[in-house]
Amino acid sequence: MKLDLTVLAIPGFIGAMAAEYAWQRKHPVEPGTRAGDYEFKDTMASLSMGLGSLVAPYVSNALLGPLSKRGKAAKTLMTIAIGTTAATTALDVVRKLRSDDFGQAGVADWDTRELQQATSDLTAPAVKPVLQRITGRVGAVAVASTALVVATEWGARTAGEKVFGRTPIDLGDSAVVATLAVLGWDFIYYWNHRFDHEVRWMWAMHEVHHSSERYNLSTALRQPWGDTMTLYIPYSLLALVGVRPAHIMNARAINLIYQFWIHTEAVRSIGRLERILNTPSHHRVHHGTNSEYLDRNHGSILIVWDKLFGTFEPEKAQPVYGLTTNIDTFNPLRIASHEWVDMFTEVSNATTWNDRWSYLLRTPGWAYGRRRALLAAAA
Template identity: 55%
Template sequence: MQRPDLTVLAIPAFIGAMGAEYWWQRRSPAEPGTIRAGDYELNDTIASLTMGVGSLLAPVVAGPVVRRLAPGRTKGGTALLALGAAAGVVTTVADVLRRRREHGGELPEAGVLPSPSDPIVVRSRVDALSLMTAGAAVAAVGSTAVAAASVWALGTSATRLTRLAPIPARRGALTYVAAIAGWDFIYYWNHRLSHESRWLWAVHVVHHSSERYNLSTALRQPVAEAFTMALPYGMLTLAGIPPRYVEDARAINLIYQFWIHTEAIRSIGRLETVLNTPSHHRAHHGSQRQYLDINHGSILILWDKLFGTFEPEDEPVRYGLTRNIHSTNPGVIATHEWRDIAADVASASTWSDRVGFLLRGPGWAALRRAQPAPSPESTCAPAALPVMG
């Protein structure tokens, strides 16, 4: 008989805690005329709960899809890889044709950027060639990313890694603690990468999309994790940790994270130096510059202090994104960053930018979009943009 998921069993406790938090808010209302970000708002709460239910159902749907899209394993996977390769060729050929057209039938001299005032440069022209380039670029990047994610998911599955374990599984209290600490360590890096790579951010941004911060926000979970790449938690089985312990470590990690999504608890004293707490996590959800890409830990805040990503909560937090979506529609919440990535890839004119818009940080993408056109004096490629998470 399959063991029940501890996170599912904890759902009644989650609902009860949300009720208690709401009761506390009613007993301690915000100052008249002010809006407290921790207070419940009906549409926002419904959106968070909807995303939470979706995160439970998504693996049931995504699992079979991923298995059918792995190149070399199924016809669908092979076709997907062929689509990516063909689209890549079309994009490259279209790039060459577009550059020839923009430079009077001749390609520019290597390393030289044309002047925007040059009459032979065709700017902001929407035509068949531009549309073909944009569509092919999106198809190439998107299909290759999905194929890569499928191969990674199958190659790093817990079942596969368990079979490769070089040492037999060990049981006992110390191994159980090692499983929890090991999961927490891997989680730190996956969470950090989810802020530093836009591909992973497109999945994780769901959790940061609310401008409210209460226990319902903890349930606003991603639904597209199957289509990205992350460090596999199954690696713990290679160290002799039984799969059952790994499953429990996952559940304990997620359950712990629930209670830190609240404004009702300001501090827990000296434990703040070791544990991730509501104060630390409030800062993590902040959209101010000093709060971006910090406090990635789950149970322990020690990882952030060790690897230089810790920032204390030292001013009131403004929750949400640097560019808020202003929507409680679950479809918008789940897909808005994917649409933005597709638009950026479609508008890019080089492969380095197309790949960068997928793999580099959200901050890099924002800077790249805002970069002005090269001046007439430009005679060489622009300097590399700084990477921002």
């Protein structure tokens, strides 16, 4: 099996981080005034996430692989998805018909402490009627199982080898084809990266990369672990037009390797190439939480996609890095999972199918705004 180019590049990544750290030592600033400076706990968290991202595909394949083969595991998950969806719909109807919602029967007082703990950051009421609680939890299972069915089926149907085997076109091996693969991957990446910021389900995976309040080369290695649990425009579209899977995988590696060097504050500008290429300056904007920087500069190698599709923003003010609401943790497990947990909890608290699916499919901004509105209404 051919070794991934990103793995071969690991020594280069480490060497570049050491060089960046040495540059910072030679160009000291007042402590706390340069977000690009290394902080031990933050760097260890980023490196842990990077190592985890190398292992995650193997774990994911072991756990989710059977779901894509339409065997017993897949049928069981499909049954759960259909059954819980039907049950939630029926419970919604019953709950609306029962205006007292069992509350006057005293049943609502069960498990008060557990409910308070589970919903403390999302809902103000200390106690929910038991039927609403049951409906919410069954509904969350319905949404989660359905999403997992869709993600695994989509991944199986759009695998590069499978798509290439179905097309009569084969462009062969040449420098032109390799270049086409890199440009094609870069174009598809722009849209996937843009959707990462515009669809909550995809953001739950991608926000891991934005979770550091530092901005240095180690931040580039802070990669997600849940790629297979969401949807993407398939890069196998390149296989459909005759690009061999090997070229597609090399294009992926080149794309990732290029993105490494743009995570730095040491390089301020590269001159005229800023007009065409994605650079540290452009990508600092992408990582900024400044209002004018949100959801801007999604390109990977080329910045021209952002200029063509209206998402480009030049660097003017100093970016403030991190999330709009930071999670204040260096625990890799929490970094990787907190948005998924929040999303599941919010779906559990939703009372309509529109809200349940909106927490996945609408923008992160909508979800956070909806959370704030519910808290304000219950206060």
